[in-house]
Amino acid sequence: MAAAAAACRLLRLAPRRLRNPRHSLFRTPLALSSGWRRYCAAAATPTGDAVGEFRRRIRVAEVKGGEDQGAAWVGKELTVRGWVRTCRAQRTVTFVEVNDGSCLSNMQCVLTPETEGYGQIDSINTGASVLVEGVVASSQGVKQKVELKVSKIIVIGESDPTSFPIQKKRASREFLRTVAHLRPRTNTFGAVARVRNALAYATHKFFQDSGFIWVSSPIITASDCEGAGEQFYVTTLLSNSAEGGCLVNSIPSKDGRVDWSQDFFCKPAFLTVSGQLNGETYASALSDIYTFGPTFRAENSNTSRHLAEFWMIEPELAFADLNDDMACASAYLQYVVKYILENCKEDMDFFDTWVEKGIIDRLNNVAEKNFVQMSYSDAIKLLIGSNKKFEFPVKWGLDLQSEHERYITEVAFGGSPVIIRDYPKEIKAFYMRQNDDGKTVAAMDLLVPRVGELIGGSQREERLDYLEARLDESNLNKDSYWWYLDLRRYGSVPHAGFGLGFERLVQFATGIDNIRDAIPFPRVPGSAEF
């Protein structure tokens, strides 16, 4: 059997001409295999056909993305597959802008009546998908260094110009949310998708290179730890199978109350609001970990800063204190900002021109300036000393509001990120480590210009007796936290971590105003379409 397979391998075809598109896309699926079968038919045992090599396709980004903007490609043959952005017919030539999503730049394709497939010119409308073959040439245009002299065009999928929702003229972001399945075909949302992707990959690279282990914290939780205030229930008790909807009296109940013992998890279950507590369990074994997954808030906030479903990054460092935590948060933020400035130049230029003027300077500031830190108490003094009129009161013991945070980072520190640390314990979570003054906890918030708080973190209370006292003070049920307390019973270590809302980071990095435009399919009160 193995011998037969080896014999078949010897008969393998010459390497597929990988850069020739006709080979991979438009061949008949079975064409390759039938030849094979003929050779192998004599074998006594089943052989099967070889699986081909993974296609390596040249994308527009690879041609135009380099320093020379494609000059090295002049004279070479190229095939581009993508979607038509615009089509301008002139007297002798027609210019078709084709985008393949790999970068913001289109490939300008020049058609003449001699071009094979020119007869389909009426189908070359905005939104149509095409395959164009030709030779790269220097362009006379000011917008690009190179263009494609097209020898052949195939319209793959048409796009009716009278109904295609995204025409050339600029559509509003509000409208585009109603066609979220098509909006990545616009410049703005294509750029957001690429920068979002780069931020995610840079996140993994940063933590992996620093020896952190990615841990998937659970999404569904029946643990009572999180407090059910703003949580979604996850249930199988509601069934829409009855004609016209879910009959209330078909919901399993006992003494007039929902009978959770009949639910999927045999008790109430929720969508997680944070993976931190679970993350701490793995940090207490593997030293440094991070989570990167979706989290949820059933908060009825119809604002430009809130989503019901968003992605969170939550690293947790063992054998670490608040200083280590602040240093990690700063290094992380600088790393991902540098990463997109270096790897998403074209998209960032686009945001700088069309979305937020000066964003590149703002991000360069973050990438290069030393971050500063100050205590909450000093921040209160600073705000009081500023003599500025704020809407919300400034007083030791009250939380900082967005206007205060932005004043500190934008005005007082002139655009530098600032970390505020050591907050009053009354305004912070029970798990934060109490400082020696008995009044404050080792919490920190990282503030950035324009967005305000981007990262929130703390050293965790690793002392069992302190933690139990805080649970009592907070009227929380210690029994629910048995496993969390176990981490303090068995080999407890000083540890610290932080949380970062990924869509806030995307907003910060792109200048996009509304958080609903920072995630492909936003979920907000009243809407979970697509």
Place this chain on the structure above:
Amino acid sequence: MAAAAAACRLLRLAPRRLRNPRHSLFRTPLALSSGWRRYCAAAATPTGDAVGEFRRRIRVAEVKGGEDQGAAWVGKELTVRGWVRTCRAQRTVTFVEVNDGSCLSNMQCVLTPETEGYGQIDSINTGASVLVEGVVASSQGVKQKVELKVSKIIVIGESDPTSFPIQKKRASREFLRTVAHLRPRTNTFGAVARVRNALAYATHKFFQDSGFIWVSSPIITASDCEGAGEQFYVTTLLSNSAEGGCLVNSIPSKDGRVDWSQDFFCKPAFLTVSGQLNGETYASALSDIYTFGPTFRAENSNTSRHLAEFWMIEPELAFADLNDDMACASAYLQYVVKYILENCKEDMDFFDTWVEKGIIDRLNNVAEKNFVQMSYSDAIKLLIGSNKKFEFPVKWGLDLQSEHERYITEVAFGGSPVIIRDYPKEIKAFYMRQNDDGKTVAAMDLLVPRVGELIGGSQREERLDYLEARLDESNLNKDSYWWYLDLRRYGSVPHAGFGLGFERLVQFATGIDNIRDAIPFPRVPGSAEF
């Protein structure tokens, strides 16, 4: 202000001795900043203190993980922070095995009565956390090349030997699931966590290097597309706030039926079972994308192969046919398998010895053999021709069962992965592209030894009329799919993709029998603890 900050920067301390642990961990949080404040006090504007550099700590993996197993470290000072695995007192010396989670290997620490902190010897129990300082020395033991001659030990967190649930003796996997917060401190679960992490990172690397964009498909969906059969409801209508639980008659209703208009999303909402349809929208704009996120099944399956919550990887390739899809799936699987064989050697040796004998050979087979493909029709012939007695019938038109799949890959192809393609359309999903024979669709399943189906994929039906006909045939409501159909109305392209259950991959790569041990906190019927 900027000048003041610059002046402060000039006064900055000499670089912290990064490898000296006492600096980063046990300093008083404010010690560093008070010196600063003195220098900056004269500045007119707020300055804050500098955030320190991110700690770079030497982990055991860095010392012992190299080719020389630590020989180059002999004579050097080293500090290790971790958890005690065992403590063996001999007449003159005490051996303490310390693990920091960075690798399977412990650091063998040798204590004598002269060691500073030796008085705490009674607290050095399994599970305790310690900091040990000393000098690396050649070891006489057969198990390791180097050990640490300890000059100082600090017990950071004790661990009561009478109650710590994970003692040295081997605990059953069933028991360890009840202490999922502590099980990563065992060899097996530490290794699973590291290999799982490596598989996840290799996944990102493979797709990023191939030009794919990571897209986060939504978790909550109110789209009717997915069919609510085995979906979890996501709701805010159930409130546990009433004394004793959720009163059924407090659930908003209308004419005896649940009033969805009062729910958070104003209609029934579910947890996603797949990100594919959403992924297709982004592939139709950015060309190649992949999702990597949690998906859910409310299936009442208490088996070793099913989870209610699991992670899925779903790439989608534009301008691609089934051959491209198979090639991508094969290249992907070979890449991640090679990655862990190269980067997780020690953990893989552990699995080979203790979990599944021969797993490294099995994986080498997958990494090196050419994958083969055959049609479903040929597979049926093969099974019938085998004259083997199967429990389930073999007949064209019936789906392949696990026993058939394993026979094909394990017996007929002697351990090679096999792709079966072109299944009867009746047993496959509506969105799969119909082949020219009118009877089959361009679907493919990738089968691997031991696990059976690991990957399932297809070319998608890109022709509007065919897709609408299939929706009708399947009694699905076309209106619900308006946006999915739009992709075929506007610039439709041939495209294909596949789905991979990440925990199945972890099982396949580690030999772990039960899928509940392949994810940190498994969710199954009746249990969503921690």
